[in-house]
Structure formats: structure tokens, C-alpha cells
Amino acid sequence: MNDLRFVEIGDVKKINIFGRLGKMKNPLPLFFNGSGVEIVVTGSDLWIEVETDSDFHEPWVAYELNGALMSRQMLLPGEHSICLFRNMNPETPKTIRFYRELQAMSEDDKCKVIVKGFKLNGEFIDVPVYKRKIEFIGDSITSGEGSYGCVSDVDWLAMYMSASVNYATMTAKELNADFHIFSQGGWGVYCGWDNDIRHNIPSVYEKVCGLATGPSNEALGTLDDYDFESWQPDTIIVNLGTNDITAFSQPPILNPDDNKMYCQRRNPDGSLNRDDEMKVEKAIISFLKMLRLHSPDAHIVWCYGMLGCDLNLTITEAISEYRKETGDKKVDFFQLPNTTMETFGAHMHPGKESHRQAAKALVNYLKQFD
Amino acid sequence: MNDLRFVEIGDVKKINIFGRLGKMKNPLPLFFNGSGVEIVVTGSDLWIEVETDSDFHEPWVAYELNGALMSRQMLLPGEHSICLFRNMNPETPKTIRFYRELQAMSEDDKCKVIVKGFKLNGEFIDVPVYKRKIEFIGDSITSGEGSYGCVSDVDWLAMYMSASVNYATMTAKELNADFHIFSQGGWGVYCGWDNDIRHNIPSVYEKVCGLATGPSNEALGTLDDYDFESWQPDTIIVNLGTNDITAFSQPPILNPDDNKMYCQRRNPDGSLNRDDEMKVEKAIISFLKMLRLHSPDAHIVWCYGMLGCDLNLTITEAISEYRKETGDKKVDFFQLPNTTMETFGAHMHPGKESHRQAAKALVNYLKQFD
Amino acid sequence: MNDLRFVEIGDVKKINIFGRLGKMKNPLPLFFNGSGVEIVVTGSDLWIEVETDSDFHEPWVAYELNGALMSRQMLLPGEHSICLFRNMNPETPKTIRFYRELQAMSEDDKCKVIVKGFKLNGEFIDVPVYKRKIEFIGDSITSGEGSYGCVSDVDWLAMYMSASVNYATMTAKELNADFHIFSQGGWGVYCGWDNDIRHNIPSVYEKVCGLATGPSNEALGTLDDYDFESWQPDTIIVNLGTNDITAFSQPPILNPDDNKMYCQRRNPDGSLNRDDEMKVEKAIISFLKMLRLHSPDAHIVWCYGMLGCDLNLTITEAISEYRKETGDKKVDFFQLPNTTMETFGAHMHPGKESHRQAAKALVNYLKQFD
């Protein structure tokens, strides 16, 4: 291995980078689950140099060799030199994709994964070209929460989330697409599962990774305005609503920002309070306008249903209203298959089979627009 | 078999009758696919006496023994004495369900299936009690068109339709429900697949079987007002829209009733002409009002998507508008899984596996309201 | 339909006939389950003229249009004119396969199905050419017993048997093969399930249909020597042994032919009595010699295991002994997948899914010899 040389990530020209990029590119932070790097190399050995930090929620990473998952592991704070393969046939080109499993962590300011470069004894060769670009925006479902872990596990921990077992990744792979994920467990389009109105995706969507705060993240550029022109998706999948509907069954919560109580209400007959439902609809309409502003040509598909579809008519009413207001026709609604007793993963979230079914339905749907 | 005795259908007290009933009950016409009779009997042998007529579209029937499909056959015009089983253990109770496979035929005025009675050498015993009552209203999908036949078959014939391979029947069985089917291939909520505005389900829904016309049918009472109070469903599944969206891609058609041309139009960019889309929406709203008028307590679920979901936002906008207008909250939208290349049956209609998947999703959805 | 003409079966030159043929070919008896006729015709309408008889065990038949099962029904004694299709596009060639569902009946001397001819208004055109020829020899499994019917059904009746839901038919279809079935429920290679040594397949195998006796059958030629040269299989699948092993757990039985008691015995530890096991092995060796005599070039595969595999070592020991004795190398053993709680059909026999799994494994196995 004396012949291994180190190449800084910024010097690798033949590379696919998945996930949003900020100002810092060398070394390269991986902000979201699914954020990662893909290279094709010759040579017998390949290592990746990574720096990580975290407090409570340690990052997990995974890598695939020629499209097959080989390893998935926890990374505790520090510098990591990870061997991705060794002793392989030097002439054969090997495709490696290394990516973050853990979502952007709004609850751990220290959490970060930074790729510094590769050690190898071969050459970088041309990487696959992806014709499609898909952006996935979501909540815990898109963060792969519960995609790992036993059905009876209920702790809320980093290890249960993934990009490796995730309808977003599966869909992108099947459609041969480059993809971005922007998601956060517990958040909604209007409010979080617990009525916390601060936990809405639109409020952080325009920053590089507005979910990751604190001095360490800020230094990585997470709170900078995101340069949407740098990566224009063909398709935007919004998978939000699951936490917004949950909020209607939760107690009021105090918002420390304005010291007021917030609560989405139900009528005595169990139906949604119309005023509160309209708050969700306004948030949807407003978010669609934000998305359209930044991605003028994208086909926007609101996908919903992997954990129940009680918000179907609320979401579609908002989309219809948005279409009427704006004349924008490139917005659709698509219901995803529900998770059942046979397809649950950990703590009542979609398991691998549920993600697989959702990806299959979504791929089938998206292909008709080719 | 000398010991067999004949019992008129009107004299059978222990019986489940599936499908709408008109004034004529002895003998008993089976108007729709899925319309049928279910009895539980002792004795070694059982026969059913049936009279049928037809011109071009001959009726097909099927029967199940203890829940398992045993036979499916064509019935040409005449009197039929059909042996349902023979030489069985006389003591064991046997459950037999005999039903019509072919939809109500709007295109064959002579087509009819009339049950006259049974020949048996045992006793009628108590039939199953079904807690749920579900009404399915639909088009060719609910008529099971293409559920039989080879993928490459394209003739439009009676033999390809069924209740035996049909998401409606499968759903009712899985939920242990009594059920009605009211469906017609090619028809929509506003117009038929070919822009024929006469082919809309609401226009015939209030008659016993408004789809079956002509003197022969009229004599059976098909055009009488249906007595909705006689059978109040808990759940109404409306699976319409597939032909309404098809009409937007078809040429204009002359309506002989008013000698005018009719055509649902698309905009130059391919989107739906808003005026024409609103015709569909008005028809949906109006039909929902009709359904609610006759079934004040039913949970109405508009199901759609087995042959594409392009009309999602049109249907949901109409439902939302209906809810706003009426305050009626017991109306929902549920998207069914799409048919794929692996699940097509004959002439590009859902095959058995597609019906199975739709039933599975629908059962899972309906169970949450238990 | 005035334009329909009748063509005697003996005058149809473009035809595939499945199943063994005896001296009588016009009209044409269908002796075994799977025995049938296949034609390709133009014209709008097609009828088949059939004569049947039976006492206790009435024959069932089925037919497929372009490879898809359309109908399955009971035929009581008499002349039957069965419409196979009507009103189809006259120009399009239609492939129809009409076949017997019920096994050859050793227990009903009157049981018979005789095809007399077709009525049609089109032309007979070329039929498919099958490259492979496969003979299936078996017991109730190959007779499709329990392939129809509810899991809890236990009567032993004709209606539960089939060729339509049968690993033999599925295998032949998947391999694009002509095929013969020779099978009988309850019979073995040495003795029947109940120790009746008269119920062994080899004793009747050399007659056209030695299972069907009595004057009526004799007149059809069932007891004539079968002309093996008339149809030489490439592959012979022997699926016997399930009843032979059952006999080891049954009480002794009196054989009326010699007035002796017969019983396959187990040792006190539950293992097979070696003398009795050797009787089975001798029967296997002797049967393999008989098969080889009549089919000098066929690949003989003893398949076993769909209802347990307790006889694996007995069967393979016999095959090895046969190979040593004869030097014949074209004999193999292949274990079929077992039926499980999820794949049972009626009265503890393989259901549709079990037959499908067996066919899949067998097709995969046979393809490696191509």
C-alpha cells in the first residue's frame, strides 16, 4: 500500500456529488442523508478520508461497490480513514458511492460529515452521467427513519435512519437519476408533529442546509442562501403532510419564539377545524410558490400516503387553489402506497418493503412523463 | 336423484341476495356482474334453475363452493338446469354462491339472467350474516373487463368481463361484506370514453338498472325507480373518471339526442381545457349530492387510479368543492394502485394481479374506519 | 349462425391432440386429464360437439382461448354442443385448446369424454408446433386433486381435480411442449395409499388407458396395447411415491384377487421395514425398465416431494441400482418443492401456488438439458 497517493476531494474532477452543495467544497461536507460522492477508479485499493463530529446523534455512513451495498457503519467524532476496497483486480473499473445515512440533524449542532479526499493506487475515470435530476423533500419517511431496526424498537436514534433503505434512493437508482434529499423527521409543511410551528420545512428550505445550525455548521455554510441555479431538478417530489395531520391529534405547545400556544384543532365530530386546515393549505400554496420560484421548469409532484392518507383532500385542495391562482399546470398529486402491518420497520415507520413498494409505484408514475 | 325437490327462489327464506333488487323477486333477475344468490344447504346434490336470453352479448355466470371458484361458463338463450354439486356428504353444510359474471348490458336489450329456484335433496340452513354493506359504482374496471382473456385479445366481448376476478368482489370478501355493483364499461361520471355525454352513470343510477333497456328489461323492472331505502350501504366506492379523462383525447362525437357535437378539449400545452374540466367537476359534485340524498349515512370514497391517475386533481377539486358547498365530511378520495405491464389483463385493462393489488390497498384503507 | 358448418374431428387435419391416442380417433375419446384438442381457426364463432357419460364421477372440461382459461364446467351424461366463442373478429386467428379436467376414472366405468367435431364459420389454419414432448406419470398430484376447492373440503369428487391448475400443464406450457398425462389418485408405483397392491401404475401403463375398464371403455380401446412408437417423449417425468410411503402407515388390506392380506410395515423405531422397502424399490426398477423399453431415447426424471420427501432414499437407491444393472445413464432424480400451509389446496393436496412453484422448479431444471 506504499504506492497509495492522496487526492484532495477538490482535485477530483471525475466525480458525481449527490446532495446540495454550499460554498465549501474542499473538503466537502455531506449535509443530508443520501448526500455523497461517486467515483469510478482503477487500481487495487481505495480509501476515503473523512472527518466527523457529533454530540448525541452520531452520523452513520454507507458505501456501495458497483451498485451493491457493502458496508454501513457508525462514525464517532474524529478523523476516519476508511478502506472502501482492497486487493481488487487493478484493471477493472470500480464504481464506488459513499454517502451519509443520517439526515441533517436539527437537534445536534455538532453533527457533521466532511469528505477530505481519497487514497488510491489507480486512476479516476469517467463517472456515470445521469439524465434525470430529482429533488426529494420530506420528513422522517424521506429520512428513512425506522428503515433499520427491529419492529419493536422505539428509541429515537441516528442508527435507525438511512439513505440505503429509502424510497428516494431506490427511485433515483431505478430512474438512473442524480438526486437531492432535503428532509427532517418530525417536521411538516406548516408545523411539526407536536404543533411546533417552527418545525416547517419551507422556513429552512432556501438555506443550503437550514436544518443544521450552530457555529460549527454555520462555518460550513449551512445557513447561507442556497444557489438554486447551481442544480435545477427536472422533478421535485414533496413528501410532506404526515406530521401536519398528526398535529391535529396532539396537545397545544408553547412556541418560545413568541410565547404563544399553538394547536391544530379538530371539530367535535373528529373532522379538521377549517381554520386550522386552511393554515396547512396556505403553507402548501406558499411552499409551492417558493419551489416554483427556484425551479421554474421542474415537474412538482406532491407525494403522500406512506403513513396514511387522511390529508389527501387538504393537500389536493391546496394544489388546486395554487393552480388556479398561478396558472401553473406542472404540479401534480400522487398517492403513495400505505405501510401495512407486514411492511413496517422500526417505531411504526416504513420498513424496507414499504420503501420498495413506494419506489416501485413512483417509478411507474414518473416514467409516463418520459 | 329422484328425491330432488324444486324450491322456487321466492320461497327460499334463508338466502343472501347480492346486487340490486327491483320489483320482481320470484323469479329473480340478476342485473349486474356480482349480482347473485348465496345459500347454505345440506344434502348430496344441488341444482339451480336459470333462464337466460341475449342477442350479441351472452351472459356468463360463475359459482363458488365454500368460497372457492368451481365453474365459470357462458349461457346461451334458454332454460338452464345447472348442477352445482352432486354426490357430496349429505350432512355437511355446503355454502354455494352463484352469480352473474357479465355486467348489465346497455348494448344488448335482450340480455338477462333470471334465477327461478333450486333443486335439492337437503335443507336450507342459516346463511352468513354480513356486517358491512358496500356499494361499488364504476366503469369497465368495476365490470372486470379484461380480467379474463389473453393480454393480446382486443375484441370487446362478454366473456372477458367478470365478478370472479374483480377488486370489488375481492374487497367485499376480505371485509366480509354484502355488496352491490353498478358499473358499465366505457361510461364516465360526465361522459363516455368517446365523448358521448349520454354515457354517464348518474343519468341511470336512480333506476333499478337503468343500463338495461328495451321491452324485455322493462318488464323486469329495470327502469323503475330504485328503492334506495331497501338497502343502505355503509360505504360507497365510486371508481369513475377513467373514461372521462380518455374523452379529452378523443375526436368530437355527434349526440343523436340533440344533434350536437360534443368534445372535451385540451389546451395547446396538453393541459385540460378549464371549461371542459369544470363539466366533469360539476358532474362529480352533482353525483355526490345524488349519492348523499339516497344514502345519508354512507362513507363515500372516490377511488381512482387503476388505469392512470391524470384526473386526480380534477376529482379532488370537485370533492373539496362539494364538501365546502354541503358541509358533508364523509366523502374521501383514495388513489388505487396503477396497473403495470406485469399486471395487465386483456385489451389493456387490469388483470387478476392488478385487481388483487387494488383490493389489498382498498381493504387496508377501509379497515382503518372500523 | 346459419352459416356454421360441422366438421368431424377425424377430418380436421390441422390440429394438436394432447394425451394418449388409441385405435378410436373419430370420434376422439379424451382419456386423461390434460387430454384435449387444440386448433387455430378464423371465423366469428366456434362450437365443439362432445358426448359424455358417467355414473358417480362426472367429467369436467375446460377451454382456453389464446392461452387464457375462459371456462371450466361439469358435463353430465349426454350430447353437448358447447360454444367456445362467438361474435369474434372473423379475420383474426384464434387458438382454442379444449381439454379434460378429470383424470381417467378407475372408479367409474361409464365415465367418458368423446369429441365428435367442431362447428365453425371460418377455416382451420396451422397449429403451433411443439418442439418438446413430455410425458407425466403420477398420482393424485398429477391428477390435480385438490387444485380446485376450498382448503377445508374433504369429499373425494371429480370437481376438485384438474389439468388447468396443474404443474404438468404449467411445465409443458412454459417449455412450449406437447405433453401426455398418465395419472391416478391414490395409486403408487408398488401399491396404493391403502396397501392395495392392485393400485400400481406399472400394471396398467402399457394399455392405452388401463385405468378405464368396463364394456363402455373397452369399446373405446382403453384396454388395447398402447402403441408407444406413435408418440415418443423426449422427457418422462415420473411423480410417484407419495402413496407408496403412505401405505407404510396404513392398516393391512385384503386383496380380493388372491384373498391375502397386504401391508407395508415399519420397524419399531419408525423406520421402513427393509423387506417392504425393497418391494417398492423392485417396483421402481422394474417400472424404469418398462419405461426404457418403450421410450429408448427419453430422459427419465423421477420427480418427488410435493407432499413430503420421506421416500427420497428409497427412490434414489432404486434408481442407482437400476443404473448399475442396466448401464442406463439417462435417468435422474429431482426433488420438487414441498407443499406448505400457505400453498395447500383442498383436502391436503397441492393448491395452485404449490403447482406453480413445482412447475417453476421443474422448468428451471429441465432447461439445463436444452
Add this chain to the structure above:
Amino acid sequence: MNDLRFVEIGDVKKINIFGRLGKMKNPLPLFFNGSGVEIVVTGSDLWIEVETDSDFHEPWVAYELNGALMSRQMLLPGEHSICLFRNMNPETPKTIRFYRELQAMSEDDKCKVIVKGFKLNGEFIDVPVYKRKIEFIGDSITSGEGSYGCVSDVDWLAMYMSASVNYATMTAKELNADFHIFSQGGWGVYCGWDNDIRHNIPSVYEKVCGLATGPSNEALGTLDDYDFESWQPDTIIVNLGTNDITAFSQPPILNPDDNKMYCQRRNPDGSLNRDDEMKVEKAIISFLKMLRLHSPDAHIVWCYGMLGCDLNLTITEAISEYRKETGDKKVDFFQLPNTTMETFGAHMHPGKESHRQAAKALVNYLKQFD
């Protein structure tokens, strides 16, 4: 984490150890794939302390939390402190199983995995009690070769092998069984895939881990006689033969031990040379005697067929001969489902779905002996 305490593996009394044990138990070497430790602990954090070494073939390990696979990774030479979980609910008992993925390596004398102990802040509580004990003896299939990796991967490397995706592990889990694996890729019961007669499992079976040689391994006790009385299996699954049949299609090879050429031959017609076939049979008979010597009460099942079943009659003839010679009845033959184009993993070995199918069939088979 200051409160974590270290407990030597030898001091852990409440533990399940999978896989063969030699004289060295503290620290504890994991010799085979599937060899591992299982504990149930309270506390929020758990670490395992492991020492590994290797040259070309680095060990891989995996661990499961409450039965769900959480991580799989490569371990390069050195001391490893691996966090198995952190920040979990301290009161909830957590079941952790940590095991070796890589088979015993006959080709890397330095390769080893040694467990030193755990760091934890909770208590060890009672571990599951397994009623069954199953020993799996095999080749690359049982080593899980190709169970990871892309279908087109052809390098022969440690990373492609596993216990995590392996019919042996799946079978043991499903049957709630303790289990041992003894396997080696490329080896047979008589000779290796390339005719190397030194590569036969029986020659090393009686040593603790006769596959692992060299001073480093010897120091761990791999070449000591194994104490069979220390762990008596109820069931022994022998899955050998796949390499023995391959040898019949390979060129001769020089055996450096005696400087002679060795080759299993075929006859001109492609059948196996009888003398050479008898060498395999003798090896089987001899190995069965060795197994019976050490495990007098075990049910021995020779399982074969996941990569073709060409040796069926050779194996069964040997088993029958063994049974005749010894009178031993507790030896059976069971054919496993073949791997198909849809179920291959890397370099033409069984993939996950093939292992799953094999486990399902084997579990179904073994359950009937309960």
C-alpha cells in the same frame, strides 16, 4: 461515557457463544463465519473490544440489535473499540449479536478475529435459551460467498462472504436455534473444485478449525483436536458436493504433497467415470461415519442443490450404502432449491433471495421432525 466499565469476555457469564470453541476462551477467537457472541444488556451504551489481524483477506464483522442488522464492516489489523449502540433507553434490555462475516480463511494464515470484552454502563441479563442446536458443514454456499456484491463482480475477496445473508443463519434464526458453521469456499467432501484432493472438509473437520493454519492460528488452538462432546448438535446439515461435481469438468492438477496428478474424469458420453464417482461416494460414506462417531444422536441431513443437483444420485447412493453398512437410519437427503437467474448474487453464487428460499425450504423440512 466516563461511567463505562470494561468486562473481559471470560467474565461474562450471561452470554451465548455461536460457533466452535477451542481451548482459548478469554479472549475469545471467532473462527468461522457466523461465529459470534450474543448478550442482553441494560444501560445506554455498549462497546465491544476486538483484536484482528490479516494479510490479504481482512475479516468483516456485523452486528444485530434486537435481531435487526445494524452494521457490517471491514476490520483491518489492529485493536478495535466498536460502539454497538449509544444513548439508548437505559432500562430497556437490548439484545446484541456480534459475529464474524468472513469464513475461516485457509488462504490467510494471519487472519483472525478475537473478542476481548465489552464496555458498558448497564448489566448483563439473561440471554435467550435455544432449544435446538444445528451444525452446518459446507463450502462457499455456506460461507455466503457472493451473498454481498454486484452480480457482475468476479474478484474472489473477503467482502463478498457473509453470515448475515446466509441460509444457515436464516434457518437457525427461524428455528430459534444455536448453530455452528464449518465451511470453506472451493472445498468438497472428496476434493476441491479444481481437483485438489487436499481441499476436502473431512481432513480438517476434527480439528477445532483445521482450516486456519500457521503459527498465529496454531497459538489460538485451531489445530487442536476439537472437543465434540462440548457441543452436541441435534441436527447436522451437510451441504457439500458442489465443488466435487465441478472437479469433473476441470483439468488435472498436481498435488505437491505426493507430486502426482489428480483429475476426476468423465466418460465420452459426458457421464461420470464410475471409478472417480466412487471416490466421491467413499468420501461421503467415510465422512458420515466420522460425523456419527462424534455426534451419536444427531439427525444428519445431506442438503444439496443450491447450485445445481447433478450429484444427486451419487450422494444418495453413498448415503444408501452407508445406511446399509451401518444400519444407521438417522441420515437423510434433502434437495435445496436451485439458484436461478433472478436469485444469483455475486460471481454466480446464491444471492440473498436464493439463501432465503433455501432457508424457507429447509425450515419447513426440519419442522416435521419436531
